[in-house]
Amino acid sequence: MIEASRFWRDPALPFVEARRVGDGRQACYGAHSHESFSIGVITGGRSTYRSGGQWCELAAGATVLMNPGVVHACNPIEGEVWSYLMLFVDMPWLRERGFVLPQATHSVSPALYGRLLDVFAGLFDDGREGREAMLAAFFADLPGYLDATPGARQAQHPRLDMAAAFIRAHRLDPLSLEDICAAAGLSRAYLIRAFRQRFGLTPHGYLVDQRVQHARAQLRQGRSIAEVALEAGFADQAHLQRAFKQHLATTPGHYRQG
Template sequence: MTTARDIQQTFTRHPGLELRSTWQSTQPYKRHSHAQLSIGAILAGQTRCICHGQEYLLSPGDIIVIPAGAPHSCNPVQGQARSYHMLYLDSELPLAQQHIRSESLFGLYLAVVEKMTTSSVNALLAALTLRVGAGDMLRPTSQQVQQALLSDPVYPPSLDELAQRFSLRKETLIRTFKQDTGLTPGSFLNVSRVEYAKARLRAGDDIADVAYQSGFADQSHFHKTFVSYTAATPRQYARGRSISDNN
């Protein structure tokens, strides 16, 4: 099995848009979520994607729509290599998860990959809006737990404190949160820390500083957690190219 350091992959960035392109990878990763709308396209091999408890087997030409905040994993099938693109979009569109096989939509997707322009993104989103429905909302308690954890991911409130705040048994709070989000509060916190770390790495912060800023005990813990949720090392991610770069 390939390791994260061995994978041929690139990260290309534009304001409000990030493209991850990965080739011939057998690297798995943990269930996680993103603050952005995520849209994946399979180029070669197969991927087993599980999103909010629903399983999809993706093949070349397939597109998967993953709503912002939806827990998911997209891992290789029986250790076989696969190649794919993932687009992460800052979009307010409330699109529901969907597995799509459409030659025309796949063509629009590849146009975004090639051009990375606002017009190509808008064309893809317009086509998806016609095809994909809206997602479900979280219950108020789960929304408030998310907000509490995101308010201070470095020193978050404990589960006991949250349970007392919402007048719930700790077990009930965990069960409700997982039913709504697909993640335990602990996993959600790890995902939030990794997403914050990605933002700081994109901004050019030093990796050692990012580990501390994100709330990890040390750089080793940060590296291990980052790889387990992204299938990329922090250094690989930090080296991603901005479309506005001149070099």
């Protein structure tokens, strides 16, 4: 039986991380985001998928794509068994190869699904040579698989984007809502209402998500959970544990171990 959840990393490929989930009922997510570009395939069952302001149901054979910072969630339908593979790729590595973030949030292309399964198989084969070249070729070819129709970009809202950027820049500081309002030039009532409509989280929820992402990056480097929790602005290790599990459907300890 496929393991309920396992993270994959390789020191030879420090810019990429993967997750294998054999029973998604044990890995349910709250709304969250990633600092990396994320792409994955549903390999069994069905799930709900929310990305930004869009929502749909997807089944085995579908590919999902999440751009950095986009709030999303993908969970099983009514407790059904479902499984998936996810790939998280650091943006600096992608930018060096001229990668342009796609507009599509999902695809049902069999060709893309099959190609991505081949990529996962190649990554998990520690003895395979040329794995970085394989990844580079995949991302160079990715635009050709995507239909530009699904997941069109949201309309721009400069002041809300400014508020989100301010939160990201100060995510380790003891931010107040007033600080964010002042930086973006928005009233408290408008910021709370409009921010959630645009990003899928309240300003506070977005701040917590950003702190979880910081903790994730630090744990990936092997740092202690207690130290990372305090640095990221959580009251203690237990506080980080609750937020981490809600946002990433795993515990800090399980993630750190890989």
